[in-house]
Amino acid sequence: xxxxxxxxxxxxxxxxxxxxxxxxxxxxxxxxxxxxxxxxxxxxxxxxxxxxxxxxxxxxxxxxxxxxxxxxxxxxxxxxxxxxxxxxxxxxxxxxxxxxxxxxxxxxxxxxxxxxxxxxxxxxxxxxxxxxxxxxxxxxxxxxxxxxxxxxxxxxxxxxxxxxxxxxxxxxxxxxxxxxxxxxxxxxxxxxxxxxxxxxxxxxxxxxxxxxxxxxxxxxxxxxxxxxxxxxxxxxxxxxxxxxxxxxxxxxxxxxxxxxxxxxxxxxxxxxxxxxxxxxxxxxxxxxxxxxxxxxxxxxxxxxxxxxxxxxxxxxxxxxxxxxxxxxxxxxxxxxxxxxxxxxxxxxxxxxxxxxxxxxxxxxxxxxxxxxxxxxxxxxxxxxxxxxxxxxxxxxxxxxxxxxxxxxxxxxxxxxxxxxxxxxxxxxxxxxxxxxxxxxxxxxxxxxxxxxxxxxxxxxxxxxxxxxxxxxxxxxxxxxxxxxxxxx
Amino acid sequence: xxxxxxxxxxxxxxxxxxxxxxxxxxxxxxxxxxxxxxxxxxxxxxxxxxxxxxxxxxxxxxxxxxxxxxxxxxxxxxxxxxxxxxxxxxxxxxxxxxxxxxxxxxxxxxxxxxxxxxxxxxxxxxxxxxxxxxxxxxxxxxxxxxxxxxxxxxxxxxxxxxxxxxxxxxxxxxxxxxxxxxxxxxxxxxxxxxxxxxxxxxxxxxxxxxxxxxxxxxxxxxxxxxxxxxxxxxxxxxxxxxxxxxxxxxxxxxxxxxxxxxxxxxxxxxxxxxxxxxxxxxxxxxxxxxxxxxxxxxxxxxxxxxxxxxxxxxxxxxxxxxxxxxxxxxxxxxxxxxxxxxxxxxxxxxxxxxxxxxxxxxxxxxxxxxxxxxxxx
Numbered sequence: 001x002x003x004x005x006x007x008x009x010x011x012x013x014x015x016x017x018x019x020x021x022x023x024x025x026x027x028x029x030x031x032x033x034x035x036x037x038x039x040x041x042x043x044x045x046x047x048x049x050x051x052x053x054x055x056x057x058x059x060x061x062x063x064x065x066x067x068x069x070x071x072x073x074x075x076x077x078x079x080x081x082x083x084x085x086x087x088x089x090x091x092x093x094x095x096x097x098x099x100x101x102x103x104x105x106x107x108x109x110x111x112x113x114x115x116x117x118x119x120x121x122x123x124x125x126x127x128x129x130x131x132x133x134x135x136x137x138x139x140x141x142x143x144x145x146x147x148x149x150x151x152x153x154x155x156x157x158x159x160x161x162x163x164x165x166x167x168x169x170x171x172x173x174x175x176x177x178x179x180x181x182x183x184x185x186x187x188x189x190x191x192x193x194x195x196x197x198x199x200x201x202x203x204x205x206x207x208x209x210x211x212x213x214x215x216x217x218x219x220x221x222x223x224x225x226x227x228x229x230x231x232x233x234x235x236x237x238x239x240x241x242x243x244x245x246x247x248x249x250x251x252x253x254x255x256x257x258x259x260x261x262x263x264x265x266x267x268x269x270x271x272x273x274x275x276x277x278x279x280x281x282x283x284x285x286x287x288x289x290x291x292x293x294x295x296x297x298x299x300x301x302x303x304x305x306x307x308x309x310x311x312x313x314x315x316x317x318x319x320x321x322x323x324x325x326x327x328x329x330x331x332x333x334x335x336x337x338x339x340x341x342x343x344x345x346x347x348x349x350x351x352x353x354x355x356x357x358x359x360x361x362x363x364x365x366x367x368x369x370x371x372x373x374x375x376x377x378x379x380x381x382x383x384x385x386x387x388x389x390x391x392x393x394x395x396x397x398x399x400x401x402x403x404x405x406x407x408x409x410x411x412x413x414x415x416x417x418x419x420x421x422x423x424x425x426x427x428x429x430x431x432x433x434x435x436x437x438x439x440x441x442x443x444x445x446x447x448x449x450x451x452x453x454x455x456x457x458x459x460x461x462x463x464x465x466x467x468x469x470x471x472x473x474x475x476x477x478x479x480x481x482x483x484x485x486x487x488x
Numbered sequence: 489x490x491x492x493x494x495x496x497x498x499x500x501x502x503x504x505x506x507x508x509x510x511x512x513x514x515x516x517x518x519x520x521x522x523x524x525x526x527x528x529x530x531x532x533x534x535x536x537x538x539x540x541x542x543x544x545x546x547x548x549x550x551x552x553x554x555x556x557x558x559x560x561x562x563x564x565x566x567x568x569x570x571x572x573x574x575x576x577x578x579x580x581x582x583x584x585x586x587x588x589x590x591x592x593x594x595x596x597x598x599x600x601x602x603x604x605x606x607x608x609x610x611x612x613x614x615x616x617x618x619x620x621x622x623x624x625x626x627x628x629x630x631x632x633x634x635x636x637x638x639x640x641x642x643x644x645x646x647x648x649x650x651x652x653x654x655x656x657x658x659x660x661x662x663x664x665x666x667x668x669x670x671x672x673x674x675x676x677x678x679x680x681x682x683x684x685x686x687x688x689x690x691x692x693x694x695x696x697x698x699x700x701x702x703x704x705x706x707x708x709x710x711x712x713x714x715x716x717x718x719x720x721x722x723x724x725x726x727x728x729x730x731x732x733x734x735x736x737x738x739x740x741x742x743x744x745x746x747x748x749x750x751x752x753x754x755x756x757x758x759x760x761x762x763x764x765x766x767x768x769x770x771x772x773x774x775x776x777x778x779x780x781x782x783x784x785x786x787x788x789x790x791x792x793x794x795x796x797x798x799x800x801x802x803x804x805x806x807x808x809x810x811x812x813x814x815x816x817x818x819x820x821x822x823x824x825x826x827x828x829x830x831x832x833x834x835x836x837x838x839x840x841x842x843x844x845x846x847x848x849x850x851x852x853x854x855x856x857x858x859x860x861x862x863x864x865x
Contacts, residue, residue, distance in 0.1 A: 006669050007661075191500030194507060195492045213688065428685040450493045458499055462506020469511055473672045474679065478691065 001042050002482065003251040004204050004472075011039070016258055020185040029152050029179060032259065036159035040124075047123045050088075055158045057084055058133050062140045062147040062154075074141060081137045089130045092122050097326030125165035127323055129158055131290055136172035138294060145173045153179045160261070162252040166245070166483055168266040168286035175261070183260040193257030198468050200250025203243040204483070205476035207433045211240035213477055214430055219386050222395040223404070230399045236430065237386050238379045239437055242271065244484045245284070269441055271378075274370040275348075276340040279378060287323070291316050309345070314338040324385070329393060333385040340377060429477075519670045522677075523642060528699075529677045530670075531640030533589065534600070536702035537709070538607055541585055544707050545609075553609065554584040554838060556709075557597050558617025561770045563588025565821040568708025571834025573842070582612065582842055584834075586709035591634035593622035594750040595652050599635075599645055601754055605761075606644055613841055614758055614765045618751070618803075619819075620780075620788050621737040625744035628733040632656045641666045652746050710830075713823055716816050723817075730776060730818025741784040743791055755799040766802040766841055767795075769853065771810035771829065776818045792853055803853035804837050 001008045015035050022028050041048040061081045065074050090098075099115040107113060136157070139145045148154040157175050158164075218225050218233030225233070249266040256263045266286050273279035280288050296316040302309040314335065321334020351358045360366045383400075387393035443449045453461070495503065528535035545553065556566055568584040575581045589600065597616060604611075622629050632653050635641070641649070641663040653659045666673040679686050680695055687695075705712045716722075758765045780788070792803055809832060814825025821829060836851050 006665055006672065187497040187500035187504065188494055191495055191503050192492060194504055199492070428683075432686075454493060454495070458502035459506045461503045462508075463510050465503070465507040466510030466514055469507075470514060470671055473669075474675055475686065476672075476675065477688065478676075 001039060003248065004201055012255060019259060025182060028183065029156055033152060033156050033159060036161040036164060039161040040164060043124055044121065051129065052155065054084060054088060055155055058137060059148065059151055059154045062137060065140050066147040078137060078141045082134065085130050085133050089126055092120055092126055094326045095120070128167045128169055129164060131169050132158060135290060135294065139172055148176055162256040163263055166248050168249055168252065168264050169290050170263060174264065178261050186260070189257045189260065193254040194465065196250045196254030196257060198465055200247040200254060202468055202472040203247030203250065205472045207437055208240045208244035208247060209477050209481050210429050210433045210475065211236040212481055215240055219396065222392065222399050225399065227399055227403045230396060234379050234383060234400070238382055239434065241382065241484055243437065248483045269444060271375050272371055272441060272445060273374050274367055275374055276344045276377065279374055287320065291320055295319060310342050313341050317341065329384050329387050329390060332390065333381060336381045336384060340381065515668065515670060519643070519667065522670055522674060529681060530674055532698050532702045533638060534603060534640065536699065537587065540704055540709065541609060544583055544585060548581065548583050551580050552582045552612035554582045554613040554842060555611035556586050556588070556615040557592065557601065558588045559592045559619060559622065560588060560590040561619065561819055562586060562617045563590065563711050564713040565770060565826055565829060566833060567706065567710040567826050567830040569706050570827045570830035571838055572831055573834055573839055584708060584838060590638055591629055593629065593631045594747045594754065595631045596634065596639070598750045598754045599648055602648065603642070603644065611763055614763050616754065616765060616767050617770055618767050619770065620741050621734050623744060623747045624737045624742040625747055626742065627737050629737065632659045635659060636662060643667050652750065713816055713820055716822055726817030727775065734776060734818055735779045738779045738784050739781055741787045755801065764841060766804055766837065768804040769807050771821060772807050773812045773815040773818060777807060802847050804847065804851055805853040806833065
């Protein structure tokens with residue numbers, strides 16, 4: 001059930017009405033648990049049951065950790081939990097990847113093929129809820145939070161459907177207290193949730209899915225296209241992946257708000273970041289902060305000299321890449337990000353001894369240049385992320401830099417090169433979506449629209465929201481595509 | 489992207505309620521607009537046929553309508569303009585119109601008949617195709633499948649669909665979605681009106697093709713068969729196709745209660761409205777007739793006898809009117825066979841029905857066929 005589907009909207013409206021009609025707080029919690037289970041079970045009921053079982057094991061182990069007197073027992077139980085959570089993640093998501101990689105190595109060494117791939121379905125959102133369970137167990141182990149006594153509450157923390165399949169990755173210390181807090185139907189939050197949901201819906205349907213039309217064919221057959229088309233596809237994919245994921249997050253935050261819960265922000269206009277370090281503080285914030293807290297800092301962070309910091313960055317970001325998917329291009333993407341971060345650190349330190357250069361870079365034109373440079377660097381690294389293999393990524397890079405042999409006269413508009421030897425693609429759609437995104441960023445950055453909007457009467461605002469909803473549905477190209485981050 | 493803002497609770501409530509109201513009102517207004525003013529955009533298949541029929545009726549004001557309904561076998565086989573009908577000079581010549589639609593079985597015949605009545609089309613005569621493979625409500629010709637792939641669903645179809653397909657959740661879900669969320673369901677059609685440049689070339693081509701497919705080849709509603717099997721290889725492929733799609737539905741013949749109920753409902757409604765009805769078994773090639781087993785033949789005969797007993801309407805048996813050479817596949821007539829067949833249908837069925845004369849016993853399905861395997865089967 002996609003957030004942008006009519007069936008989800010009907011499901012959510014019905015749920016919302018029943019939820020706020022219930023007078024008992026506990027009944028609301030169990031209603032949300034049941035609704036979340038149903039939400040996941042519409043995709044696969046057996047995996048929904050498995051998820052509940054693994055949650056129950058974590059629940060018991062956390063209680064055990066808290067009650068046990070000796071450090072050894074606590075460590076043992078934490079290890080059991082980590083083993084169970086990561087074991088499930090590895091089995092479902094990474095087994096075939098490791099087996100096939102090993103097989104390829106053996107074949108390269110002259111041996112015959114040994115392994116067969118397992119026929120397993122990767123549970124939607126497994127990477128997200130595994131990380132949530134791990135943060136809970138580690139925090140209980142470290143004594144930062146108390147183990148949850150109420151199984152219903154703990155089940156809701158893991159299963160809560162707005163964040164279940166694509167995050168944001170929720171911290172137990174933020175979410176569990178919210179479940180206990182008494183709730184009442186708050187129109188301020190309902191209105192806020194509505195704004196989030198509509199904005200997310202528009203980003204997903206009108207921008208992300210439209211941009212996919214320009215990115216997908218080129219990434220599939222890069223060498224069939226001309227250089228300008230490949231550049232356009234690269235930028236289109238950058239806009240697609242951002243609007244797809246941040247759109248999902250907005251809808252998740254919006255639905256959670258309407259149910260009286262607050263989820264953490266996951267994006268903060270990352271394409272306006274002036275360097276790659278800032279970018280990762282603005283992009284998929286819940287994952288970045290999780291990796292920082294549970295991998296980078298435990299490894300030593302940046303406290304033990306430059307070389308160890310570099311090592312820690314490489315480990316953390318490579319794992320970040322692997323978290324995204326069981327394929328070498330994802331690993332390569334993570335490694336590239338680590339390299340960019342290392343280069344940025346070095347450049348940053350060097351600039352401190354170059355006051356004139358630093359002054360230029362910090363000026364308004366310099367900042368704009370840094371923003372553009374950061375954006376292009378990230379877009380270039382996204383090619384590895386989007387490509388199905390390194391050879392496909394190499395084809396993309398090749399076509400980006402080396403023009404295709406001139407078979408016929410290149411079209412004047414680079415977008416016309418997107419569909420070679422066919423007819424004109426809907427170029428207007430590209431510029432429209434890109435323009436909306438640019439204007440959205442400018443408005444968001446300056447906030448100049450808020451004061452006039454606040455003065456508008458309620459019917460006018462309601463009408464505007466209905467128009468936004470209508471435009472999202474109308475501008476969606478052809479049937480909603482699944483969210484990119486569902487596969488992670 | 490834009491940062492969001494908070495309002496006071498009362499204003500938040502008003503905004504949320506206004507949003508819901510505006511969304512609901514806009515969907516409803518759009519649904520009504522598409523139904524009333526843009527039927528061809530909303531439902532090209534039905535909308536263009538209706539428009540064409542209205543244009544035909546406008547050419548002969550006050551002329552009574554002789555409507556022929558059925559599947560693609562009717563659509564491609566009956567050419568009203570080839571019927572050499574004779575009328576007295578002082579009488580108004582009726583308009584004979586072919587309203588055949590691909591895969592139309594009895595439930596869809598009833599659905600489209602109701603739509604036509606609701607749109608002000610009141611036929612005086614109705615010739616309805618009956619074809620045993622469509623009675624099973626199974627396999628390739630399952631009407632729920634046909635409705636999902638061919639028809640658009642209107643508000644007025646909902647009750648009928650609920651009665652006949654109450655256990656088909658997918659179909660009802662689709663029908664509700666089309667009625668309640670027209671903006672999403674008819675996005676492509678709306679964009680083709682307002683901003684065609686936002687549609688992909690493939691989608692634009694597909695929509696143009698869809699419109700072309702709904703425009704009849706002549707004023708009487710007849711369509712040219714878009715495929716013709718000419719070479720022996722093509723004919724063999726067509727035979728194999730029939731063997732796969734039609735033969736399993738004849739061995740044995742199953743009569744789904746819904747199919748029977750729809751036909752009876754159609755006949756009852758015609759009786760109430762004083763519309764003269766005839767049922768018709770259209771021509772089939774000998775190999776298709778050979779697919780009917782003795783049991784299948786008995787089932788068909790017994791069913792038609794029962795139907796004839798309950799509703800004494802003429803049942804025309806034209807199964808063997810056309811030679812095998814004039815067929816393009818296991819069920820559709822080739823273009824070359826159409827004029828002769830239409831001319832004979834006009835002479836032996838349409839003309840007597842219009843003149844209110846009894847049909848010749850030679851063209852009628854005879855109860856005596858029951859239990860014995862005639863040449864037809």
